[in-house]
Amino acid sequence: MAPVTDQLDAATDLARRNNNDGIDLVDYKIKHDNPTVLWFKWSHKKNSPDKFSIYLRRVKTGKYYLARGTEWTVAEQAQIVLNSINIQPGEYQLILTKFPRHKEVVYAKSNKFYISKSDLS
16 A cells, blocks of 8 residues: 655745756656556656655545655666555656655655556556
8 A cells, every 4th residue: 555645845845846957747647557657757856856755646635645755867768567555546646756765855746647456457
C-alpha cells in the first residue's frame, strides 16, 4: 500500500514548481498494456539533483500517493504499474518531488489525467 499524506496545502505546494532545480517533465501517457502503466519522461540540467521521489496526487481529495520513493535523474524516463499503488479511479497529477519524499519541494507536475477502474485491474 502506498503511503498517503492528506495534511498538505496542495495549492501552495504546487505553486513552488516555478522554483525548478533542473528537472522538467517532458511527456507522460497511460499505456493500456497488461498491466496498465503510467509512462513518463523528463529532462535535466547539470544543476539537477541526482534523484527524486514520485507521487500521484488525487485532484478531488488533494491526497498524495507515493508511487516511487527513489528515481535516478539520469534515467530520463520511467513507468509506474498503476495496479501496484492502492488508489481509486479518478483524476490525478504526476508529481516529481525532492528526494527523499519531500512533497514541499516540487520539481515538476503534469496536467490532470484520468485513471479508470480498468486501468487498476
